Amino acid sequence: MEHDLPELDSHDWFLALDAGHQALLRAGSELRQFEAGAYVTRRGEPSQHWIGVHAGLIKLAVYNADGRGATFSGVPAGGWCGEGSVLKRELRRYDVVAVRASSLLLVPAELFHRLLAESLSFNAYVIRQLNERMGQFIATIQNQRLLDVDAQVAQAIAQLFHPMLYPRTSSVLALSQEEIGMLTGISRQRVNLALGRLAELGLISIAWQAIRVVDLDGLRHYGVASL
DNA sequence: ACATTAAATTCGA
DNA sequence: TCGAATTTAATGT
Numbered sequence: 568m569e570h571d572l573p574e575l576d577s578h579d580w581f582l583a584l585d586a587g588h589q590a591l592l593r594a595g596s597e598l599r600q601f602e603a604g605a606y607v608t609r610r611g612e613p614s615q616h617w618i619g620v621h622a623g624l625i626k627l628a629v630y631n632a633d634g635r636g637a638t639f640s641g642v643p644a645g646g647w648c649g650e651g652s653v654l655k656r657e658l659r660r661y662d663v664v665a666v667r668a669s670s671l672l673l674v675p676a677e678l679f680h681r682l683l684a685e686s687l688s689f690n691a692y693v694i695r696q697l698n699e700r701m702g703q704f705i706a707t708i709q710n711q712r713l714l715d716v717d718a719q720v721a722q723a724i725a726q727l728f729h730p731m732l733y734p735r736t737s738s739v740l741a742l743s744q745e746e747i748g749m750l751t752g753i754s755r756q757r758v759n760l761a762l763g764r765l766a767e768l769g770l771i772s773i774a775w776q777a778i779r780v781v782d783l784d785g786l787r788h789y790g791v792a793s794l
Numbered sequence: 795a796c797a798t799t800a801a802a803t804t805c806g807a
Numbered sequence: 808t809c810g811a812a813t814t815t816a817a818t819g820t
Binding site for chain 3: 571743744755756759760763773775777
Protein backbone atom coordinates (compact mmCIF):
# COMPACT_ATOMS: atom_id res chain seq x y z
CA MET A 568 0.00 0.00 0.00
CA GLU A 569 0.98 3.62 -0.26
CA HIS A 570 0.84 4.34 3.47
CA ASP A 571 3.73 5.75 5.38
CA LEU A 572 2.25 6.08 8.86
CA PRO A 573 4.90 8.07 10.72
CA GLU A 574 2.51 7.77 13.68
CA LEU A 575 3.91 4.30 14.30
CA ASP A 576 7.34 5.73 15.09
CA SER A 577 6.24 6.95 18.49
CA HIS A 578 5.76 3.43 19.81
CA ASP A 579 8.70 1.67 21.41
CA TRP A 580 7.63 -1.80 20.36
CA PHE A 581 7.52 -0.62 16.73
CA LEU A 582 11.01 0.84 16.87
CA ALA A 583 12.29 -2.45 18.25
CA LEU A 584 11.12 -4.40 15.18
CA ASP A 585 13.42 -5.13 12.27
CA ALA A 586 13.06 -3.12 9.08
CA GLY A 587 11.04 -5.76 7.26
CA HIS A 588 8.38 -5.95 9.91
CA GLN A 589 8.25 -2.19 10.21
CA ALA A 590 7.62 -1.99 6.46
CA LEU A 591 4.84 -4.57 6.72
CA LEU A 592 3.13 -2.55 9.42
CA ARG A 593 3.47 0.73 7.55
CA ALA A 594 1.92 -0.87 4.49
CA GLY A 595 -0.81 -2.86 6.15
CA SER A 596 -1.99 -0.70 9.05
CA GLU A 597 -4.49 2.06 8.88
CA LEU A 598 -4.97 5.39 10.65
CA ARG A 599 -8.63 6.18 11.11
CA GLN A 600 -10.49 9.07 12.74
CA PHE A 601 -13.40 8.57 15.11
CA GLU A 602 -15.88 11.15 16.38
CA ALA A 603 -16.61 11.48 20.06
CA GLY A 604 -19.02 8.71 21.00
CA ALA A 605 -18.40 6.64 17.86
CA TYR A 606 -18.05 2.88 18.13
CA VAL A 607 -14.68 1.52 17.06
CA THR A 608 -15.82 -2.07 17.33
CA ARG A 609 -18.99 -3.56 18.74
CA ARG A 610 -19.41 -6.42 21.10
CA GLY A 611 -19.99 -9.59 19.10
CA GLU A 612 -18.12 -8.48 15.99
CA PRO A 613 -15.15 -10.48 14.71
CA SER A 614 -11.85 -9.16 16.04
CA GLN A 615 -10.26 -7.74 12.94
CA HIS A 616 -7.78 -5.29 14.40
CA TRP A 617 -5.34 -4.62 17.14
CA ILE A 618 -6.15 -1.07 18.18
CA GLY A 619 -3.67 1.64 19.05
CA VAL A 620 -4.55 5.15 20.23
CA HIS A 621 -2.55 7.78 18.38
CA ALA A 622 -4.50 10.72 19.78
CA GLY A 623 -7.59 11.00 21.91
CA LEU A 624 -9.12 8.55 24.34
CA ILE A 625 -11.13 5.37 23.96
CA LYS A 626 -12.81 3.12 26.49
CA LEU A 627 -13.70 -0.54 26.76
CA ALA A 628 -17.24 -1.04 27.96
CA VAL A 629 -20.42 -3.07 27.74
CA TYR A 630 -23.95 -1.74 27.49
CA ASN A 631 -27.27 -3.38 28.20
CA ALA A 632 -30.47 -2.74 26.30
CA ASP A 633 -31.62 0.39 28.13
CA GLY A 634 -28.30 2.16 27.66
CA ARG A 635 -26.80 1.58 31.11
CA GLY A 636 -23.27 0.44 30.89
CA ALA A 637 -20.11 -0.50 32.71
CA THR A 638 -16.72 0.77 31.62
CA PHE A 639 -13.80 -1.57 32.17
CA SER A 640 -10.87 0.51 31.17
CA GLY A 641 -9.92 3.75 29.47
CA VAL A 642 -7.08 3.80 26.97
CA PRO A 643 -5.34 7.15 26.36
CA ALA A 644 -2.92 8.17 23.60
CA GLY A 645 -0.03 5.76 23.25
CA GLY A 646 -2.01 2.79 24.57
CA TRP A 647 -3.02 -0.37 22.73
CA CYS A 648 -5.94 -2.67 23.34
CA GLY A 649 -7.88 -5.54 21.86
CA GLU A 650 -5.00 -7.99 21.63
CA GLY A 651 -6.87 -10.48 23.81
CA SER A 652 -9.69 -11.08 21.37
CA VAL A 653 -7.34 -10.97 18.38
CA LEU A 654 -5.08 -13.59 19.96
CA LYS A 655 -7.92 -15.97 20.56
CA ARG A 656 -9.50 -15.24 17.16
CA GLU A 657 -12.80 -14.80 18.91
CA LEU A 658 -15.66 -12.33 18.74
CA ARG A 659 -15.17 -9.11 20.68
CA ARG A 660 -16.50 -9.38 24.18
CA TYR A 661 -17.00 -5.67 24.74
CA ASP A 662 -17.62 -2.43 22.89
CA VAL A 663 -14.77 -0.09 22.09
CA VAL A 664 -15.98 3.52 22.05
CA ALA A 665 -14.20 6.80 21.36
CA VAL A 666 -14.69 8.96 24.45
CA ARG A 667 -13.69 12.02 22.47
CA ALA A 668 -12.54 12.57 18.91
CA SER A 669 -9.66 10.17 18.43
CA SER A 670 -7.32 9.01 15.74
CA LEU A 671 -6.55 5.32 15.98
CA LEU A 672 -4.03 2.98 14.45
CA LEU A 673 -5.59 -0.27 13.27
CA VAL A 674 -3.33 -3.28 12.79
CA PRO A 675 -5.06 -6.14 10.95
CA ALA A 676 -5.37 -9.37 12.93
CA GLU A 677 -3.43 -11.35 10.32
CA LEU A 678 -0.48 -8.98 10.58
CA PHE A 679 -0.60 -9.15 14.35
CA HIS A 680 -0.40 -12.94 14.20
CA ARG A 681 2.44 -12.85 11.71
CA LEU A 682 4.46 -10.56 13.98
CA LEU A 683 3.79 -12.88 16.88
CA ALA A 684 5.05 -15.81 14.84
CA GLU A 685 8.16 -14.07 13.52
CA SER A 686 9.35 -11.43 15.96
CA LEU A 687 10.83 -12.21 19.34
CA SER A 688 10.76 -8.61 20.49
CA PHE A 689 7.10 -8.31 19.52
CA ASN A 690 6.33 -11.39 21.60
CA ALA A 691 8.13 -9.87 24.53
CA TYR A 692 6.11 -6.68 24.18
CA VAL A 693 2.76 -8.48 23.97
CA ILE A 694 3.53 -10.65 26.97
CA ARG A 695 4.54 -7.62 28.97
CA GLN A 696 1.40 -5.81 27.87
CA LEU A 697 -0.82 -8.71 28.95
CA ASN A 698 0.98 -9.01 32.25
CA GLU A 699 0.71 -5.30 33.00
CA ARG A 700 -2.96 -5.27 32.14
CA MET A 701 -3.61 -8.24 34.38
CA GLY A 702 -1.89 -6.38 37.19
CA GLN A 703 -4.01 -3.36 36.46
CA PHE A 704 -7.26 -5.28 36.68
CA ILE A 705 -6.24 -6.90 39.93
CA ALA A 706 -5.37 -3.49 41.30
CA THR A 707 -8.78 -2.21 40.19
CA ILE A 708 -10.63 -4.96 42.02
CA GLN A 709 -8.51 -4.44 45.08
CA ASN A 710 -9.23 -0.71 44.95
CA GLN A 711 -12.95 -1.25 44.71
CA ARG A 712 -13.06 -3.65 47.62
CA LEU A 713 -10.70 -1.86 49.95
CA LEU A 714 -10.48 1.83 49.24
CA ASP A 715 -12.84 4.67 49.98
CA VAL A 716 -14.46 6.49 47.10
CA ASP A 717 -12.05 9.42 46.97
CA ALA A 718 -9.12 7.05 46.72
CA GLN A 719 -10.83 5.07 43.96
CA VAL A 720 -11.09 8.22 41.90
CA ALA A 721 -7.43 8.99 42.59
CA GLN A 722 -6.42 5.50 41.49
CA ALA A 723 -8.57 5.57 38.36
CA ILE A 724 -6.86 8.77 37.23
CA ALA A 725 -3.41 7.56 38.21
CA GLN A 726 -3.95 4.34 36.23
CA LEU A 727 -4.23 6.34 33.02
CA PHE A 728 -0.58 7.24 33.59
CA HIS A 729 0.72 3.69 33.54
CA PRO A 730 4.19 4.15 31.99
CA MET A 731 4.24 0.90 30.03
CA LEU A 732 0.64 0.54 28.92
CA TYR A 733 0.15 4.23 28.23
CA PRO A 734 3.60 5.76 27.75
CA ARG A 735 2.58 9.12 26.41
CA THR A 736 -0.34 10.28 28.52
CA SER A 737 0.00 14.03 28.92
CA SER A 738 -0.35 15.65 32.30
CA VAL A 739 -3.62 17.26 31.23
CA LEU A 740 -6.44 14.75 30.78
CA ALA A 741 -9.39 15.87 28.68
CA LEU A 742 -11.96 13.75 30.44
CA SER A 743 -15.38 14.78 31.69
CA GLN A 744 -16.37 14.06 35.24
CA GLU A 745 -19.18 11.91 33.94
CA GLU A 746 -16.63 9.73 32.14
CA ILE A 747 -14.61 9.32 35.32
CA GLY A 748 -17.85 8.21 36.91
CA MET A 749 -18.24 5.60 34.17
CA LEU A 750 -14.67 4.41 34.64
CA THR A 751 -15.06 4.03 38.38
CA GLY A 752 -18.70 3.06 38.70
CA ILE A 753 -19.28 6.10 40.89
CA SER A 754 -21.95 8.74 40.41
CA ARG A 755 -20.96 11.93 38.68
CA GLN A 756 -21.80 14.00 41.72
CA ARG A 757 -19.57 11.92 43.94
CA VAL A 758 -16.74 12.16 41.44
CA ASN A 759 -17.06 15.93 41.54
CA LEU A 760 -16.76 15.86 45.32
CA ALA A 761 -13.74 13.57 45.21
CA LEU A 762 -12.01 15.71 42.57
CA GLY A 763 -12.57 18.73 44.77
CA ARG A 764 -10.81 17.03 47.65
CA LEU A 765 -7.93 15.85 45.49
CA ALA A 766 -7.56 19.39 44.17
CA GLU A 767 -7.46 20.77 47.72
CA LEU A 768 -4.62 18.41 48.50
CA GLY A 769 -2.73 19.79 45.52
CA LEU A 770 -2.66 16.47 43.68
CA ILE A 771 -4.63 17.72 40.67
CA SER A 772 -6.20 20.91 39.41
CA ILE A 773 -9.59 21.05 37.77
CA ALA A 774 -10.42 22.82 34.53
CA TRP A 775 -13.32 22.60 32.17
CA GLN A 776 -13.56 19.11 30.70
CA ALA A 777 -10.02 18.54 31.83
CA ILE A 778 -7.95 17.53 34.80
CA ARG A 779 -4.31 18.44 35.22
CA VAL A 780 -2.28 16.02 37.28
CA VAL A 781 0.05 18.00 39.50
CA ASP A 782 1.43 15.28 41.77
CA LEU A 783 1.21 11.87 40.12
CA ASP A 784 3.10 10.08 42.86
CA GLY A 785 0.84 11.61 45.47
CA LEU A 786 -2.19 10.42 43.49
CA ARG A 787 -0.81 6.89 43.29
CA HIS A 788 -0.34 6.75 47.03
CA TYR A 789 -3.49 8.56 48.05
CA GLY A 790 -5.52 6.36 50.40
CA VAL A 791 -3.40 3.23 49.97
CA ALA A 792 -1.19 3.80 53.01
CA SER A 793 -3.40 1.49 55.04
CA LEU A 794 -2.84 -1.51 52.79
C1' DA B 795 -32.44 17.27 42.48
C1' DC B 796 -31.63 21.85 41.20
C1' DA B 797 -28.96 26.06 39.86
C1' DT B 798 -25.12 27.67 37.23
C1' DT B 799 -22.09 28.12 33.47
C1' DA B 800 -19.56 26.61 29.22
C1' DA B 801 -20.17 25.11 24.52
C1' DA B 802 -22.71 24.35 20.35
C1' DT B 803 -26.19 25.65 17.33
C1' DT B 804 -29.49 28.54 15.21
C1' DC B 805 -31.05 32.69 13.32
C1' DG B 806 -31.08 37.44 11.66
C1' DA B 807 -28.96 41.07 9.88
C1' DT C 808 -20.06 36.26 7.62
C1' DC C 809 -20.48 37.92 12.18
C1' DG C 810 -22.54 37.91 16.52
C1' DA C 811 -26.56 37.75 19.44
C1' DA C 812 -29.98 34.45 21.10
C1' DT C 813 -31.34 29.95 22.11
C1' DT C 814 -30.58 25.15 23.17
C1' DT C 815 -27.80 21.53 24.99
C1' DA C 816 -24.41 19.55 27.91
C1' DA C 817 -21.22 19.71 31.85
C1' DT C 818 -20.43 21.27 36.33
C1' DG C 819 -21.06 22.71 41.30
C1' DT C 820 -23.63 22.44 45.54
